[in-house]
Structures are given as structure tokens and as C-alpha cells.
Amino acid sequence: MEVYFMGLKESAQYYHEVLKRIPPRPFPSFEDEGMQKRVWGKHWGVYNDVGTLKMVLIHRPGNEIKIMKKEKYDPSIEALIDDVDQWYWRGEEAPDLEKMQREHDQMTEAVRKEGVEVVNVEGSPRDPKAVFTRDNGVAVKGGMIISRMGPVGKDPGTGRRGEEAFVARKVVELGMPILRTIHGCGLFEGGSFAFLNETHAVIGMSFRQNEEAAQQIEEVLKLQGVKLIRVPLIGHSLHIDGAIVMVAQDLALVNITRLPYWFLDTLRDLKIQYIEVHHADNPGVINGLALAPGKFLIAINNGDGTAQRLQKHGVKVIPIDYSEIQKNGGGIHCSTLPLIRERD
Secondary structure, three states, X not given: OOOOOOOHHHOOHHHHHHHHHOOOOOOOOOOOHHHHHHHHOOOOEOOXXXXXXXXXXXXXXXXXXXXXXXHHEEOOOOEEEEOOOOEEEOOOOXXXXXXXXXXXXXXXXXXXHOOOEEEEOOOOOOOOOOOOHHHHEEEEEOEEEEOXXXXXXXXXXXXXXXXXXXXXXXXXXXXXXXXXXXXOOOOEOHHHEEEEEOOEEEEEEEOOEOHHHHHHHHHHHHHOOOEEEEEEOOOOOOOHHHOEEEEEOOEEEEOHHHOOHHHHHHHHHOOOEEEEOOOOOOHHHHOOEEEEOOEEEEEHHHOOHHHHHHHHOOOEEEEEOOHHHHOOOOOOOOOOEEEEEOOO
């Protein structure tokens, strides 16, 4: 009787023998600089909020602003407001779109002068808040967390929910990884997130941010060795960037009236000094942008007391006028979504 001996490659064992030679390799991690460049073309994301800015996402105000009309003025709140489409404007008159565009162009030029790559994202033609790109997500090590916005209008393209889709598509087009999209019933807007340093971040809890979203963000950060600190915001405050913005590695600008006392102790424990917004200035002065450690883009229309305090601490202040855009409920910080910062 002829005896047949099965060769290795015909056997069920062959597959296993081959794969023993080419094992999967979890290290280096996804966020490793070399691995990021190999797989994703760039080292995406940020380590902190003050590293030299290299790429930022913006939206130039356009015809979507024109839906905010004078007849929507409500004297009880001294603002134009639409309860259905969910927008407001701080003033009696309709927005001056040309002035908004000049202010935004000045901001963009100031950023470009620092060598930053500026990427423009289109927004919904009926969404007058699209200029505030910051709220659509937050860059972390190696990629982006996409937000889930709070306000929802009656029709698609109204309210802020839906902005995230425009930004997500642009981020993917650029080649930037999306590490998480807030889902389920999570609510989160990027203006309520900040890195204090490489190992500590803060989320402002308000009616625009909830615990479900905080837990999702925490899952991403935990894998990166970052602790998330929850800070309750007062009243109907929207975002943490009205209370604290980092200016340098160990220096923050704070509106002390909007922060709990224990958080100030936390800053001291982390060896972070803080400068208080000057009492005579418009609180919106805090809504600036760190272009690099100790270099801060700030709105001059809010008063100069805070700028002087920053300068006394060695901060280079770059002033611009942002008064018309601020009537839309946000500032420079709100209008910029960093995608890449160096690890300064």
C-alpha cells in the first residue's frame, strides 16, 4: 500500500508556521512620531495648548451670516435671536459681514506670519456660528476627537449640530486620523477642553458638555497617559475657554470669577502660574490664541489691562481688532482649531 506523506504547505499547520515568522507588533504606539509619519504622512495632533502652532483649521465668515436679520431683535435680552434655528447675535443691528471678514482676514494673516499652515473648511450655508471651528473637535496626540454639538435647529443646516460633519470630512481629506467621534447621547464642544500640560487636561462641564461625552474623551486620553479634570462651569456658561486659556508651558490666563476655588489649587499643584483677566477689561479678552510658548494673539477691543499684565510676565502680545465677530458669541480662540503643534 502506498503511503502518502503530507508536506508542510499542504497541512493545516502551515498557516501557523508562517505567521510565527511575521508576528504583529503593537509597539511603537499609534501616537509614536515615526509611526505617524510612516502610516499617516505627518505627526498629527498636539501635546499641549502652547506648542508652536503649525497647522490650524478656520472658517471665513460668509453668506451664512446674512440669516441674522435685524427684525429678530429681542429687547428683553438685547440681542438678535432665533429660538427655532438656534442662533443669537449680541446687538440691535444685523451683523456687518464685511467687517467680520476684515477682522477674520487680519487674524488669519497674523497666524500665517508665524509660519502656520492655515486650512479653510466650508460650513453649512445656514449656520452663522460656523466661524467658530474650535467647537467641532479637539486635537490630541496622534489625531482628532470630533465633537457632538448641542444646538439643533428645525431643519438640516440650522443649529450647530452638523458643523462636525464638515470638519470631519475636511480632517479626513487632510489625512488626519480621527481617534473618536462623540456618539450616543454625548454632548461636547471643543471650546470646553484644554490641555494644562502633557499629562493633565480639563473639560468644562455645562449644559453643552455632559458626563457621557466626558467619559468617551477620558477613554482616549487614558490610553495616552493624560488625566481629565472635570470643572463645573457657572450658570449657563458654555465653555472653559471663557475661564482659562494656556499662554505658556507653566502660565495660564484665567477669569477668576468663573472658576471654582479648588481648581486654582490644582493649578498651583501643577506648578502653573496664572494671570487674572483685568477687572476693567471685557471678559472676552481671555479668548485668545497661543501661537507659541509665550506668544499670544489677543483682541485689543476688550481693553489693554490684561495685555499689560501678560507683557509683565514676558509674554509677547499680538493685538488685533475682533469686535464684530465677538458679537457672534465667540473670539479668536473659538475661531481656530489647531491640528498640529510642535512639542515645545
